[in-house]
Amino acid sequence: MRGILIGSLALLALAPCARAATVIVNVGGSAGLVFSPQTVTIQPGDKVTFINKGGYHNAVADNGVFRCAQGCDGDGHGGSGTASRNNWIASVTFTQPGTIGYFCEIHGSPGNGMYGTIIVAAPQPPIAAPGLRGMFALLLAGVLVLLAGLRLRRNRDISS
Numbered sequence: 350m351r352g353i354l355i356g357s358l359a360l361l362a363l364a365p366c367a368r369a370a371t372v373i374v375n376v377g378g379s380a381g382l383v384f385s386p387q388t389v390t391i392q393p394g395d396k397v398t399f400i401n402k403g404g405y406h407n408a409v410a411d412n413g414v415f416r417c418a419q420g421c422d423g424d425g426h427g428g429s430g431t432a433s434r435n436n437w438i439a440s441v442t443f444t445q446p447g448t449i450g451y452f453c454e455i456h457g458s459p460g461n462g463m464y465g466t467i468i469v470a471a472p473q474p475p476i477a478a479p480g481l482r483g484m485f486a487l488l489l490a491g492v493l494v495l496l497a498g499l500r501l502r503r504n505r506d507i508s509s
């Protein structure tokens with residue numbers, strides 16, 4: 350019983366916290382004709398949410414993978430990436446590692462003026478490598494404790 354308990358606790362402790370995060374990028378407003386922060390680093394699966402703080406802006410990927418303002422072109426909800434002065438909010442989720450440049454069509458171009466960079470990091474090398482080994486060791490320890498307990502009990506049964 351104790352071994353199983355220890356094993357279960359080990360599993361709980363080592364469960365990966367692979368929850369996707371949302372990173373905010375402010376667009377324009379009092380900061381000026383900028384995306385802020387200009388460069389963000391995220392993990393695959395994370396979401397970047399652009400918030401227009403004021404001004405006539407959009408956010409367009411250099412490679413065309415997104416074009417956003419009041420929603421994003423082709424988002425299936427009638428969103429439009431055409432620059433707008435409204436207080437728009439648009440989100441893009443990134444699953445592939447890589448570096449994606451983007452810019453505002455009104456105030457920038459790729460790498461110039463009002464532009465930004467999203468770095469999608471390579472997936473964290475497994476949690477699995479040390480994690481699995483540690484988990485295995487703990488499970489093994491649990492089984493040994495269990496076996497030791499059984500043997501103790503059997504010896505006691507024999508001697509009585």
Ligand SMILES: [Cu+2]
Nearest residue numbers: 405406453456
């Ligand atoms: Cu702009």
